[in-house]
Amino acid sequence: MSARLAQEVPMWRPVSVVALAVALTAASATPAPLSAQRSREPAAFGISGGLSLPTGDLKRDLSTGYSVAGHLLSRQGTVKGLRFRIDASFDRWAYAQDASVSYRSVGAIVNAHYRIGESAGGQRIVYLLGGLGVFNDKAADGPSGTDTGMQMGAGVDVKLAGLATFVEAKYVNVFAANRNLIRIPLTVGVRF
Secondary structure, three states: OOHHHHOOOOOHHHHHHHHHHHHHHHHHOOOOOOOHHHHOOOEEEEEEEEEEEEEOHHHHHEOOEEEEEEEEEEOOOOOOOEEEEEEEEEEEEEEOOOOOOEEEEEEEEEEEEEEEEEOHHHOEEEEEEEEEEEEEEEEOOOOEEEEEEEEEEEEEEEEEOOEEEEEEEEEEEEEEOOEEEEEEEEEEEEEO
16 A cells, blocks of 8 residues: 555544535425335335545545445435435545556445435435445555445436436545545446
8 A cells, every 4th residue: 555545634624514514404405295106115226336536645546446336225214305325335446656456445334315305296306415334445465444434425316217317426535544535436326
């Protein structure tokens, strides 16, 4: 692993500001009525994939990579618009200086998923999400480490050709020893 990745990067202040902004937005938003057909199903399974953009220390050593994930989204909530989602993710990047060497991260995250708006007919639904999880990161030529982390982001559910598709952007920060491993996954997916 690169020595630059081992340097401490204080990221609590930007993370706190973003977390506060997401919390205030979610608290002040009033979601539209729930779609009747969605409320009958207890959960939905989803898959997604796309780009994973390394930032901070990761950006200095890694090139843009990819992200794939599986999702389990509850459809029922006790608070209008609030659901819970479990994500299992896999991200991989190549080192900028040597594309044959890679760095990967596997994560399991529990999220709050809050609907902030719905178009007429439920064709588009805008949502915020945020959660905590556990991540295992490993450089191809080094040991792995398991650390806690968080993610927050926003997405849009879109009915497309009869499929429940979505587009999502997330900020993921893994709190590794003496550093933060930050990335921004930009993904598209489908729910069943």
